Amino acid sequence: MSNIDKNLKKVRIMADIQFGKGCGEVLFPDDVTFQLSRTKRVRQVQHNGKHIATVRARDGRLTLSVDGAVALSGVLEKPASRVVICEDAAPFVSKGKTAFAKHVMAVDPELRAGDEVIIVDDSDAVLATGQLLLSPGEAVRMDRGPAVDVRRGIAQS
Structure with a gap:
């Protein structure tokens, strides 16, 4: 398994835990790109050149961009998140x-x-x-x- 696959699996699991089952695949399609820290940890996730989410360094939780929020709001039932x-x-x-x-x-x-x-x-x-x-x-x-x-x-x- 490549590093890209490992990073994708990791952020999808994080999104599923934080926002609910299935949210990881919605937020992070297969063709996302990652911006890594100097220590090779995921910091930002982008899709088609648009920032989707950031992995907060202090606690490892995801923070959403507006594009990420729009994608997530389309699949989460009201009033979720x-x-x-x-x-x-x-x-x-x-x-x-x-x-x-x-x-x-x-x-x-x-x-x-x-x-x-x-x-x-x-x-x-x-x-x-x-x-x-x-x-x-x-x-x-x-x-x-x-x-x-x-x-x-x-x-x-």
């Missing part, structure tokens, strides 16, 4: 601004603080990706403070 925000905050979040708790309408109850999330509007259109900072219950009930640390929005160039 999603944070739904109100219409008023959508333009700001899509530009990469923080999603505050007062703007959160719904959160996948299976998520935990620190999980990678797909931020969507009420029609399930992908706006951004980020890391959930609160528990799902806190994110929905709280009136202040950040709920999701937005990594990248769809309107960012």
